[in-house]
Amino acid sequence: MSTEAQKEKSMILQKEMISGLFNDLSKAKETGKKVCYTFIPGNLSELIRTFDMLPVYPEINALQSAMRKKSAGYIKEAEKHAHSEDVCTYVKCDVGMMMKGNIGPTGEKIPEPDILLLSYTGCFTFLKWFETLKREYPNAVVIMVHTPYQENAKMTPEMTQYMVKQFYEEVIPKMEKVTGIKYDEAKLKRHLELSKEAEDWITKIFDTTKHRPSPIDAYFAGVYYIGPINIGFRGTQEAVDYYKELYSEIMERVRLGLGPITPEGEMKEEKYRLVVEGPPNWTSFREFWKIFYDMGAVIVASSYTKVGGVYDMGWRHDANRPLESLAEYCMNCYTNLNIPQRIDLLSKCIVDYQADGYVTNSIKSCNSFSAGQLGMMREIEDRLEVPVGFIESDLVDPRYFSYSNIKNRLESYFQMLEQRKIIKESTTV
Amino acid sequence: MAIMNKYYLGIDLGSTTSKAVIINEKDEIIGRGITNTRANYKVAADIAREEAIYDARFTLLSNIIKEDMEAKPEFKKYMFDIRTVFQYRQFKRRMDSLEKKLNQTASEFSFQNKEAIIGKLKSIIETIRPKIRHEFVNENLGSKNQFFRDIVSERYNLEVGKLGREFYEPLMLAFDKSITPVENEMVQFNFKELVFESMKTLEEKYKGLADQQEDGSKEDWYYAELNAVKNNYKNVELSLRQHIETVAGEDIHISKMVGTGYGRALLPFPEDCIKSEILCHAFGAHAIFPNTRTVLDIGGQDTKAIQVDSHGLVTSFHMNDRCAAGCGRYLGYIADEFGISLNELGPEAMSATKETTICSTCTVFAGAEVKELLHNGEERSNILAGLHKAIVQRAMSLIARSGGVKNEFTFTGGVARNQAVLKYVKQMVTDSYGELTMNIHTDSIFMGALGGAMFARRNINADLPKADQKTTKSEI
Numbered sequence: 078m079s080t081e082a083q084k085e086k087s088m089i090l091q092k093e094m095i096s097g098l099f100n101d102l103s104k105a106k107e108t109g110k111k112v113c114y115t116f117i118p119g120n121l122s123e124l125i126r127t128f129d130m131l132p133v134y135p136e137i138n139a140l141q142s143a144m145r146k147k148s149a150g151y152i153k154e155a156e157k158h159a160h161s162e163d164v165c166t167y168v169k170c171d172v173g174m175m176m177k178g179n180i181g182p183t184g185e186k187i188p189e190p191d192i193l194l195l196s197y198t199g200c201f202t203f204l205k206w207f208e209t210l211k212r213e214y215p216n217a218v219v220i221m222v223h224t225p226y227q228e229n230a231k232m233t234p235e236m237t238q239y240m241v242k243q244f245y246e247e248v249i250p251k252m253e254k255v256t257g258i259k260y261d262e263a264k265l266k267r268h269l270e271l272s273k274e275a276e277d278w279i280t281k282i283f284d285t286t287k288h289r290p291s292p293i294d295a296y297f298a299g300v301y302y303i304g305p306i307n308i309g310f311r312g313t314q315e316a317v318d319y320y321k322e323l324y325s326e327i328m329e330r331v332r333l334g335l336g337p338i339t340p341e342g343e344m345k346e347e348k349y350r351l352v353v354e355g356p357p358n359w360t361s362f363r364e365f366w367k368i369f370y371d372m373g374a375v376i377v378a379s380s381y382t383k384v385g386g387v388y389d390m391g392w393r394h395d396a397n398r399p400l401e402s403l404a405e406y407c408m409n410c411y412t413n414l415n416i417p418q419r420i421d422l423l424s425k426c427i428v429d430y431q432a433d434g435y436v437t438n439s440i441k442s443c444n445s446f447s448a449g450q451l452g453m454m455r456e457i458e459d460r461l462e463v464p465v466g467f468i469e470s471d472l473v474d475p476r477y478f479s480y481s482n483i484k485n486r487l488e489s490y491f492q493m494l495e496q497r498k499i500i501k502e503s504t505t506v
Numbered sequence: 507m508a509i510m511n512k513y514y515l516g517i518d519l520g521s522t523t524s525k526a527v528i529i530n531e532k533d534e535i536i537g538r539g540i541t542n543t544r545a546n547y548k549v550a551a552d553i554a555r556e557e558a559i560y561d562a563r564f565t566l567l568s569n570i571i572k573e574d575m576e577a578k579p580e581f582k583k584y585m586f587d588i589r590t591v592f593q594y595r596q597f598k599r600r601m602d603s604l605e606k607k608l609n610q611t612a613s614e615f616s617f618q619n620k621e622a623i624i625g626k627l628k629s630i631i632e633t634i635r636p637k638i639r640h641e642f643v644n645e646n647l648g649s650k651n652q653f654f655r656d657i658v659s660e661r662y663n664l665e666v667g668k669l670g671r672e673f674y675e676p677l678m679l680a681f682d683k684s685i686t687p688v689e690n691e692m693v694q695f696n697f698k699e700l701v702f703e704s705m706k707t708l709e710e711k712y713k714g715l716a717d718q719q720e721d722g723s724k725e726d727w728y729y730a731e732l733n734a735v736k737n738n739y740k741n742v743e744l745s746l747r748q749h750i751e752t753v754a755g756e757d758i759h760i761s762k763m764v765g766t767g768y769g770r771a772l773l774p775f776p777e778d779c780i781k782s783e784i785l786c787h788a789f790g791a792h793a794i795f796p797n798t799r800t801v802l803d804i805g806g807q808d809t810k811a812i813q814v815d816s817h818g819l820v821t822s823f824h825m826n827d828r829c830a831a832g833c834g835r836y837l838g839y840i841a842d843e844f845g846i847s848l849n850e851l852g853p854e855a856m857s858a859t860k861e862t863t864i865c866s867t868c869t870v871f872a873g874a875e876v877k878e879l880l881h882n883g884e885e886r887s888n889i890l891a892g893l894h895k896a897i898v899q900r901a902m903s904l905i906a907r908s909g910g911v912k913n914e915f916t917f918t919g920g921v922a923r924n925q926a927v928l929k930y931v932k933q934m935v936t937d938s939y940g941e942l943t944m945n946i947h948t949d950s951i952f953m954g955a956l957g958g959a960m961f962a963r964r965n966i967n968a969d970l971p972k973a974d975q976k977t978t979k980s981e982i
Contacts, residue, residue: 451907455909458821458822458909464821464822465822466822467824467907482825485768485782485825486825488782489782489783489784489785489820489823492781492782492785493782493784493785493819493820493821493823496785496819496820497819497821500817500819
């Protein structure tokens with residue numbers, strides 16, 4: 078009884094948060110709240126909240142549309158308006174949704190943006206995406222922050238200052254102008270304190286996969302867990318409460334020795350522990366997940382759940398250095414790490430969570446993730462002698478998800494893991 | 507025999523062909539069977555298995571008369587001939603069935619010239635039957651890897667082409683409607699009966715042979731074997747009659763089996779007897795060439811680059827995704843475009859003076875490109891060479907993605923039989939990875955089925971190579 082009730086509680090909390098946000102968004106015009114469109118990597122959630130704005134995340138809307146089987150129609154709509162077949166499908170899905178009335182995942186209309194805030198420039202597509210949106214919403218104010226890439230695997234004080242300068246000169250003045258609200262650093266600091274608290278919980282949550290069996294799936298369920306912080310609740314008490322609750326539910330599973338919950342109930346046997354690199358496919362999310370849990374594979378860590386913030390290595394938002402901290406946050410997002418840093422991070426996950434294998438889901442239209450993926454895989458294979466697998470799918474375009482191809486490759490991969498496990502066991506006994 | 511011999515079966519249900527391999531307790535191949543994969547996967551698997559069992563019986567027979575075969579040319583020749591004639595006897599049964607079906611289909615037609623159609627049908631069959639018989643009996647058609655459908659349709663279409671246009675549509679329709687049900691029929695043969703029938707056919711053949719003059723067009727051994735068999739076939743017959751009971755009576759008891767290939771999930775095997783073709787191909791290739799570290803398999807619908815360890819176990823692999831432009835089907839499509847058979851593609855490409863550049867990211871588009879090139883006066887052989895090269899270029903990209911070629915390299919799959927593909931594989935692997943040992947085996951198409959049979963013998967998961975080596979030793 079207890080686990081079911083607890084499971085529901087965190088889910089209910091999350092549902093309330095999300096529906097509350099979309100409800101607020103649908104009433105933004107009446108309430109006079111300003112709306113800020115921004116992206117998950119390097120999002121300035123706390124700053125947006127400091128100016129009392131409501132955030133809209135186009136990627137989230139796109140993936141929600143895909144899960145609700147609406148993305149195909151939206152993509153078609155965007156292609157009708159000359160968006161090429163090779164463009165990132167998140168973009169096309171979002172543009173298509175906008176063209177069809179901008180009805181969000183809860184069925185309510187999403188308001189037009191007052192601000193288009195681009196605070197992470199590592200993804201070139203983001204620039205083009207907002208260029209497109211600017212044409213559609215000519216009244217929106219565009220704020221573009223240049224985020225230096227961690228080419229040398231570190232964030233230098235100069236890089237931080239470069240970004241802080243942009244916050245002072247570009248971001249804050251424009252936000253003040255649009256909202257009519259004066260920048261209140263004390264308020265920002267309070268949000269940052271709450272962010273740190275939520276980040277501590279998140280780290281603990283994703284660290285529970287150290288247990289055997291792992292109480293959670295850090296990819297397929299992980300994407301739900303990161304929902305609140307990726308949809309604008311980072312820096313709020315609600316997020317802290319949600320993660321606290323979620324953590325206690327997970328620890329209860331650990332206490333009872335239970336494995337992860339899947340759409341078809343609890344996973345009975347944990348046969349393989351995997352680390353996954355790359356975003357999931359959203360159009361066939363359930364089928365994709367099923368291939369894994371049917372084979373007894375649990376994902377103990379994934380790069381995708383770090384897309385909205387990398388906390389594994391100890392980095393946290395810091396209220397004592399508010400804008401510096403925001404600058405570092407932007408520069409420290411997963412796709413802004415250089416390739417060796419990503420390799421180190423994923424290798425650490427493989428070792429810390431005792432993974433049996435490493436799988437890459439490559440999305441052809443996603444440059445941020447795909448560039449370097451093969452090289453990373455080879456390096457990880459060489460370094461840790463861990464069996465690697467490679468599959469290809471797409472974010473939200475159902476035409477690019479070939480169930481039988483993926484199943485065929487994964488089946489082969491799992492059989493390969495099985496063999497290697499037996500050999501390993503027979504040599505270590 | 508006091509001890510019943512144990513045999514293991516591997517079935518590789520591919521997108522184009524279905525293969526079966528039977529091995530003995532020493533991992534030696536004793537039977538191979540191959541047929542075209544058809545809509546009914548079960549029938550395809552059953553036919554391949556049945557063929558492998560007949561082949562196994564011939565292997566057993568050859569083992570019994572091994573000494574004679576080594577010492578006497580007539581035995582060697584006779585055993586070679588009887589296998590192809592044996593195939594003809596099987597072919598004939600199916601052909602009888604097709605003839606019946608064709609007539610039945612035509613009789614149900616509502617075309618005005620129905621009677622004339624039936625008449626033409628009769629004459630076509632009368633024309634092609636002896637032709638095919640001749641090719642089997644005298645020209646070893648049985649060893650040319652052609653399947654019932656291919657053999658009949660090629661000759662049938664040729665004859666239809668000679669007739670007036672008014673017959674084209676009904677005759678093609680009759681064939682299309684009849685071939686599939688006949689192909690999906692499971693015909694049971696009695697091995698002994700078929701062997702005796704084959705012996706009779708051979709007797710007629712050898713009797714009818716006029717003394718062939720040595721005109722120097724063939725190697726000496728050819729005439730030596732021919733003359734030997736012509737004069738001594740009665741002795742061989744006598745010997746075979748002595749052993750046929752034993753061989754036909756031998757229980758080819760399949761202790762365990764493993765299914766693999768694209769259609770593996772559709773095989774009526776228990777779940778734990780189904781194994782990925784990637785693992786099977788690698789295991790099979792490694793068994794034949796133990797130093798193999800990289801396996802390239804080009805099949806009908808997929809190309810796989812596989813890295814294996816010293817045990818033949820897969821360490822990583824890469825497969826083509828979403829497009830068949832680097833696979834066997836691509837060749838099949840091109841053959842259709844040119845109106846030539848698949849077997850003719852390689853040799854013609856080998857005769858090219860240069861390779862025309864083909865942008866072959868898509869099988870379907872390549873068809874349009876080919877037409878354009880032909881229109882511009884490009885030689886067919888050069889275009890074919892370019893197409894073969896394009897396939898290999900795609901395979902090379904997969905090899906690179908899977909980690910490259912680090913040591914001995916083995917090429918498997920149906921496409922490995924194509925000489926032109928082989929040529930470019932050798933060329934490009936050497937260019938990219940330097941001089942290294944490259945293996946290709948006449949059984950390359952059977953590697954997946956062999957790997958499956960070997961997994962079956964190892965009881966799948968319970969008994970993998972390491973542990974297995976130990977058991978083999980203790981058995982000795």
